[in-house]
Amino acid sequence: MKGYTSKGKWHVTISIALTICIYMILSWVVGDEIILPTVRSIIENIVDIGKGPSFLRILGSSLYRSLWGFTISFLLAIVLAIISGVYGPIYYLISPTIKFLNSVPIIAIILLALIWLNSEMVPMFVGFVMVFPILFETVLKSIVNIDSNLMEMARVYKVKNFYIIKDIYMPSIYMGLMNILPSSIGLNLKMVISGEVLSQPKYAIGSNLQLQKMYLNTSGVFAWIVIILILGKVLEYLMRGLMRWIKLEK
Numbered sequence: 063m064k065g066y067t068s069k070g071k072w073h074v075t076i077s078i079a080l081t082i083c084i085y086m087i088l089s090w091v092v093g094d095e096i097i098l099p100t101v102r103s104i105i106e107n108i109v110d111i112g113k114g115p116s117f118l119r120i121l122g123s124s125l126y127r128s129l130w131g132f133t134i135s136f137l138l139a140i141v142l143a144i145i146s147g148v149y150g151p152i153y154y155l156i157s158p159t160i161k162f163l164n165s166v167p168i169i170a171i172i173l174l175a176l177i178w179l180n181s182e183m184v185p186m187f188v189g190f191v192m193v194f195p196i197l198f199e200t201v202l203k204s205i206v207n208i209d210s211n212l213m214e215m216a217r218v219y220k221v222k223n224f225y226i227i228k229d230i231y232m233p234s235i236y237m238g239l240m241n242i243l244p245s246s247i248g249l250n251l252k253m254v255i256s257g258e259v260l261s262q263p264k265y266a267i268g269s270n271l272q273l274q275k276m277y278l279n280t281s282g283v284f285a286w287i288v289i290i291l292i293l294g295k296v297l298e299y300l301m302r303g304l305m306r307w308i309k310l311e312k
Contacts, residue, residue, distance in 0.1 A: 099281035107285035116265060121293070123265040127182070128254040128297075131189035132247055139197035144231060147205035148223075156198075163195045168253070172260055185257035185268065192253040193246050197239070204238030205231055240305050244298040251294050 082101065089098040111117055146153035171191050175184040208230060216226050258268020267286060274282030 143201035184261035188257035
């Protein structure tokens with residue numbers, strides 16, 4: 063398994079290197095900085111953005127919105143999924159809302175949020191709407207898939223609901239969320255930035271993306287994309303580390 067993982071990492075590294083090489087060739091062939099800027103100009107823009115006086119504040123503001131939206135989604139999904147798993151009628155009350163959120167185009171959600179909320183709240187709301195149904199369905203599926211014999215035994219021995227949730231539900235929920243949480247937190251960040259592009263908060267990655275686009279600075283847009291990709295990967299890596307730490311503690 064270790065050999066397979068190591069080989070997979072090499073494949074990813076080679077794939078990234080090939081992608082960069084192909085991009086450099088295409089950029090050279092096109093020869094237009096507005097359409098396909100050179101790798102050098104993108105790197106220069108990343109350095110300029112990093113040196114900017116507001117860079118850390120912009121990064122921190124977007125992260126703050128993303129983490130708050132994700133935390134609310136996470137906690138609400140767990141609470142509602144547990145209630146739905148225990149009391150069937152609650153699921154049928156929540157189910158239409160979940161199906162609606164899964165079906166409606168995200169741009170429609172953003173437009174509605176722009177009408178209802180201020181520019182600071184829109185990105186958080188968009189991230190919440192995108193991630194909440196995924197987490198809710200994952201947690202609910204984890205509860206539904208619990209061994210019925212185990213639940214029957216708990217009822218026979220009259221185990222209190224608190225211990226059923228703590229010792230049966232929570233480990234099952236953890237196993238269900240273990241693989242999906244890292245990708246969900248990355249997805250949430252992307253959705254928050256999408257909301258920022260349209261709502262235009264003062265300090266936001268999305269606002270700066272829109273600004274670079276207005277000035278036709280394609281290098282700047284690519285620079286912010288690279289920063290977003292790195293930020294997303296860091297969040298996913300930290301989440302995986304946290305999940306491993308919780309597993310070891312248990």
